Amino acid sequence: MEKIRHDLRLSETITPFGVGAIVDVQGESLIAPDTSWWDKKYAPEISCERLLARLGAGVLRQPPTHAGRSGKDTAALLYWRFPAWRFCERCSKLSKLTGKRKGKWSNTCECGGFLVPMRYIAVCEQGSHAQDIPWFMWAHRGREATLDESVRFCRAYKELRFERLSGRGEGLASLQVKCYGCGHTRSLSELVKKDALHRDGISCVGRQPWEPEDSAKKPCNHHLVAVQRGATGNYIAERISALDIPEERPQSAEIADKIRGHVYFGKLVADNGGPQAEMLAGWIAEELGVTSEIVLNVAIEDEVAADEVLLDLKDGEWAAFLKKLDDGRDRSGGDFVVDGWNLNATSGPESLVSRIAGVGQVHRVREVRALRGFRRHSAESDLITADLGPDRRRFPTYPAVEMFGEGIFLRFDEDKLAQWEAHPSVRARAGILMKRRTSVPWAERLDVPEPRYIALHTLSHLLIRRLAFASGYASASLQERIYANSDRKDKTAGIFIYTAAGDAQGTLGGLVRLGQPEKLIPLLVSALDDADVCSNDPVCIESDSQGSSQLNLSACHGCSLVSETSCETGNRLLDRQLVLGGGSVVGFLDKVLTEVRQVTVTG
Structure with a gap:
């Protein structure tokens, strides 16, 4: 397949074109793999200690960038084709196959028509997995298919067509997948019914489209649902941001330090809520310009040796x-x-x-x-x-x-x-x-x-x-x-x-x-x-x-x-x-x- 070069704004590589997003680029439907597929040499590290403290162990890396002609020589972000199933806009053949043009792989059918990505994909209801709908399997399932021996044992993998029927409006009832090997047809209106894929025996593979087949550590038992590939719910990004500012201590922490440094604070802690506590707290509060309640609270915190919670x-x-x-x-x-x-x-x-x-x-x-x-x-x-x-x-x-x-x-x-x-x-x-x-x-x-x-x-x-x-x-x-x-x-x-x-x-x-x-x-x-x-x-x-x-x-x-x-x-x-x-x-x-x-x- 020939490489597609497409420019994105740098901020778009976080969202809406970030890891896991399904995007349309120049007639292709693509998905962005995770950062383990990045070429780290061309992804510079970004420093922000405040943000990493929130995220935990790890590293922040900026996606590869280029400007002008130099973009031809620098690394780019990798995107996978998804869904792999496409149909020809000329002959309506439905398959995963890719044609050739002048000896190079291209996004064209054998007849010369342009290949269009299928509109529907399968998404896991709970596990956030996504996968192709196995159209050949789906087309040969259903109630009618179980009664016909020729349909059950059909092996005409290259005879699948995605067709539009005239006179049935613009809804899913007007779209069907037909196998010209056995003659069986199935309307897309059956695809979106509740638990339709589960009834057809189509289960979740437990991984993302770009992951190898053996990457799923454990089976996913959640049901699949057929959705349009461009639906908003297919990608709900969770991002976090931080302002790069000099980390200042909160006023309460500075006041607490002044209270702990007061000459009477040791006696206050030693009194442990005794008869002199109120009097000592009042003296400290008057000198520092705070309330007695604040002084007593600091003394209580020191008494239980409470660790300071990591600030948001x-x-x-x-x-x-x-x-x-x-x-x-x-x-x-x-x-x-x-x-x-x-x-x-x-x-x-x-x-x-x-x-x-x-x-x-x-x-x-x-x-x-x-x-x-x-x-x-x-x-x-x-x-x-x-x-x-x-x-x-x-x-x-x-x-x-x-x-x-x-x-x-x-x-x-x-x-x-x-x-x-x-x-x-x-x-x-x-x-x-x-x-x-x-x-x-x-x-x-x-x-x-x-x-x-x-x-x-x-x-x-x-x-x-x-x-x-x-x-x-x-x-x-x-x-x-x-x-x-x-x-x-x-x-x-x-x-x-x-x-x-x-x-x-x-x-x-x-x-x-x-x-x-x-x-x-x-x-x-x-x-x-x-x-x-x-x-x-x-x-x-x-x-x-x-x-x-x-x-x-x-x-x-x-x-x-x-x-x-x-x-x-x-x-x-x-x-x-x-x-x-x-x-x-x-x-x-x-x-x-x-x-x-x-x-x-x-x-």
């Missing part, structure tokens, strides 16, 4: 952003440059400005994205890792790309946010998604939908939609990162909206310039005004069950949804009511538009 990736990023905001103008250089702003002298609605504790103009940031693996058929299926080679357990290779970009960071006031989420109506509203998250098994991989997360996540979407008009970037090129967790020692409350490119050393500055407070506040007001009325209201604003698995409340394509590649949860856990209010629900920013409109009328 976002915890380290949050601490780094806070340090940058406190430092003001950033003249450090490097791959993480942030100018910090406070809003003390910024004009705007008091109900909005008072809730924002700081803004960061992120002039430069490096993000590393890696592919952990993929699933097929459903989000509950088994995860197939990106490396299926012999070293996959000891030292796997993860496909990764580094992205350079810019963005806007917003930190919200913790006290006002905590006061708002203490409202019973707010907690009851968020409790709807909390309950649904526990009832959907795969939803456990999503963030906890506490009130602050839902509100800030929805606000992020509203701002992304507005920034698409003002920044010069399409909304699909903007990404979000939500920091909203009240269950940590250092509670987080912020959003980071950024754009990054893997095939350029940065971006054009159209986003970061809008991070100046005098420009950002009007943009936030406009974003809230856009979402105040949805084209699907009153249905949307009154709804509490929208989106995938009903994991959205008042949020739809008319008001809050963005490209799924931009959202870190795939357009889930959204609700306009928790931002703007509605019914008996108090919105986090429900007074902003009222204040703006009153000023406008007065003016």
Whole structure:
């Protein structure tokens, strides 16, 4: 077969053309094998210690790249043909055979017609395996086939045809596979019935299409289902990303160090909750400017010698952003440059400005994205890792790309946010998604939908939609990162909206310039005004069950949804009511538009 050369953007090698993905390229249907098939000489290693700490042992490697004419001499990513079964668009012959043209293998039939990949493949319901449908076997199965001896013992392997019948519409009933050796025909409508392949005795081979036949370590007992090869559920990528930032210690850890270093701390621990504990804790707290409860908690942790839990990736990023905001103008250089702003002298609605504790103009940031693996058929299926080679357990290779970009960071006031989420109506509203998250098994991989997360996540979407008009970037090129967790020692409350490119050393500055407070506040007001009325209201604003698995409340394509590649949860856990209010629900920013409109009328 002649080699096909096709250029991809570097970021596309992670998703949607990453390991395990089925893609159409120049009329061919191809699938990307795992990283054990890569030529490591041409796949440079990427450094990101924070990301590897989350993934565990292994190495991050960037797929081979080239530019211009040099691409002919450099290694390329390997893709396998899948499905192997094809039919001729001229004579309709169905087979795995490949023709020849001038002595070379080509994707043509013996009659000269072009070979077209079959539309359907077989996918395992639970094991995330994929394989060809054995069309010759399938065509000679079924109720009628068992009664005809000529069909049961047919060996006319080259006489199979894939035909379309006229006068039967455009559905599967108009498509059939016919064997011209025995004359037996079978409609594709029988292929998609429940457990159809299982009844025909077609079982899962327990491996991926590019793996050798002897690679399946144990048989797969799950049933196969016939699906269209381009169906979205055939490839559910699981990727993870991290910002390459200087790892900062959280404020709680620094405070704990100061408490442990106090001259009275040893006596506090020795007292072990005795009569002097409260008095000693009060003295330490007064000198360090903290509460007695914090001092006592540190003493209890030391008493049981609790090991510090490995911080989540976002915890380290949050601490780094806070340090940058406190430092003001950033003249450090490097791959993480942030100018910090406070809003003390910024004009705007008091109900909005008072809730924002700081803004960061992120002039430069490096993000590393890696592919952990993929699933097929459903989000509950088994995860197939990106490396299926012999070293996959000891030292796997993860496909990764580094992205350079810019963005806007917003930190919200913790006290006002905590006061708002203490409202019973707010907690009851968020409790709807909390309950649904526990009832959907795969939803456990999503963030906890506490009130602050839902509100800030929805606000992020509203701002992304507005920034698409003002920044010069399409909304699909903007990404979000939500920091909203009240269950940590250092509670987080912020959003980071950024754009990054893997095939350029940065971006054009159209986003970061809008991070100046005098420009950002009007943009936030406009974003809230856009979402105040949805084209699907009153249905949307009154709804509490929208989106995938009903994991959205008042949020739809008319008001809050963005490209799924931009959202870190795939357009889930959204609700306009928790931002703007509605019914008996108090919105986090429900007074902003009222204040703006009153000023406008007065003016």
